[in-house]
Amino acid sequence: xxxxxxxxxxxxxxxxxxxxxxxxxxxxxxxxxxxxxxxxxxxxxxxxxxxxxxxxxxxxxxxxxxxxxxxxxxxxxxxxxxxxxxxxxxxxxxxxxxxxxxxxxxxxxxxxxxxxxxxxxxxxxxxxxxxxxxxxxxxxxxxxxxxxxxxxxxxxxxxxxxxxxxxxxxxxxxxxxxxxxxxxxxxxxxxxxxxxxxxxxxxxxxxxxxxxxxxxxxxxxxxxxxxxxxxxxxxxxxxxxxxx
Numbered sequence: 001x002x003x004x005x006x007x008x009x010x011x012x013x014x015x016x017x018x019x020x021x022x023x024x025x026x027x028x029x030x031x032x033x034x035x036x037x038x039x040x041x042x043x044x045x046x047x048x049x050x051x052x053x054x055x056x057x058x059x060x061x062x063x064x065x066x067x068x069x070x071x072x073x074x075x076x077x078x079x080x081x082x083x084x085x086x087x088x089x090x091x092x093x094x095x096x097x098x099x100x101x102x103x104x105x106x107x108x109x110x111x112x113x114x115x116x117x118x119x120x121x122x123x124x125x126x127x128x129x130x131x132x133x134x135x136x137x138x139x140x141x142x143x144x145x146x147x148x149x150x151x152x153x154x155x156x157x158x159x160x161x162x163x164x165x166x167x168x169x170x171x172x173x174x175x176x177x178x179x180x181x182x183x184x185x186x187x188x189x190x191x192x193x194x195x196x197x198x199x200x201x202x203x204x205x206x207x208x209x210x211x212x213x214x215x216x217x218x219x220x221x222x223x224x225x226x227x228x229x230x231x232x233x234x235x236x237x238x239x240x241x242x243x244x
Contacts, residue, residue, distance in 0.1 A: 012037045012072060012196055013058070013089075013165055019066035020050075020057050027053045029220045030067060035165070035198050040191050042199040042207040042228065044241055045217035051200040052094055054217075055167045058198070059091040060084045071165070086114050090163035094170045094200075096154040100143025104134055107142050107153055111160030119160070127156045130186050148179035155186065165196045172203050184210055204241040208232045216241070 011034035020028040028050050035041045043051045056062045058069055060081040069077045076084055085091075098107055108127065112119050128135040131152040137145060142153055151171055158166060168187065172180040184206055191197050201207035208214055208228045216224040216237060224231065231237045 011035055013198065014070040015054070015058070015067065016070065017067035018054075018057065018064060018069065020053055020062050021065050027220050028057070031217075031220070031222050033215055033222065035196060037196055038191070038194065039213060040187070040197045040199060040211040042201060042211035042214045043217055044201065044204045044207055044214060048219075049217040050220040051217055052169055053220075055091060055169050055198065055200055058084075059089060059167060061091075082114060085161055085163075088164035089167065090158035090161045090165070091167040092154050092158045092169060092171065094173065096150050098142045098150055098154050098157065100141065102142060103139055104142055104145070104153055105138040107157050108160050111157035114161060123160065127159065130189060131156060148175050148182070151175060151179075151183060152186075155183075159190070163195060165198065166190065167198050169200045170202055171199070172201060172206065180206065204237070205232070
């Protein structure tokens with residue numbers, strides 16, 4: 001299906017009839033999706049719907065079988081992950097993907113490794129403003145952090161690449177409710193500062209109350225696309241994903 005459109009600006013990121021497979025098993029069946037500059041767009045759906053696969057395809061971790069991925073008017077299909085990161089797309093994977101045997105400081109430095117020159121202190125201060133606890137953890141091994149602190153670090157590491165578009169995969173997974181509130185507050189702050197966000201999230205209610213627009217995925221297909229407020233009010237979405 002064609003993506004739902006409002007009066008949004010020209011999309012910064014577009015998926016066009018995207019198909020991805022794991023070996024001979026299809027995972028995405030020709031999906032269309034658009035994200036405009038400055039938006040938070042969320043993908044919701046059951047486990048196995050294709051949400052994580054979509055993000056992994058965008059960031060170059062999975063090969064695209066058919067269709068295209070267009071970023072700022074140019075195809076990025078087939079590019080290496082580090083090239084896509086250099087272009088301005090950072091990915092916070094499900095499970096966080098931090099380097100547990102390295103310090104918090106080392107993890108943050110690795111997030112900026114593609115950038116040339118010394119990282120200004122103001123960028124670290126930005127991280128510490130978003131996540132004050134990390135300032136006191138800089139010399140601590142990342143593997144000793146709590147789950148919530150590790151998620152803070154994973155997001156911070158991605159931000160050190162100064163992305164225009166941030167891909168977030170299940171940022172609330174396994175976190176206590178208070179920590180979930182903190183993570184989503186920061187997601188909104190990052191967006192208000194100008195970063196465009198494509199969010200995959202198991203907590204559909206939290207995702208839709210945070211996002212501007214949303215897509216509902218089922219078995220590798222987009223079945224609904226609408227403004228987030230409309231999805232929250234949809235009987236179909238309520239029944240399937242919002243507990244009635």
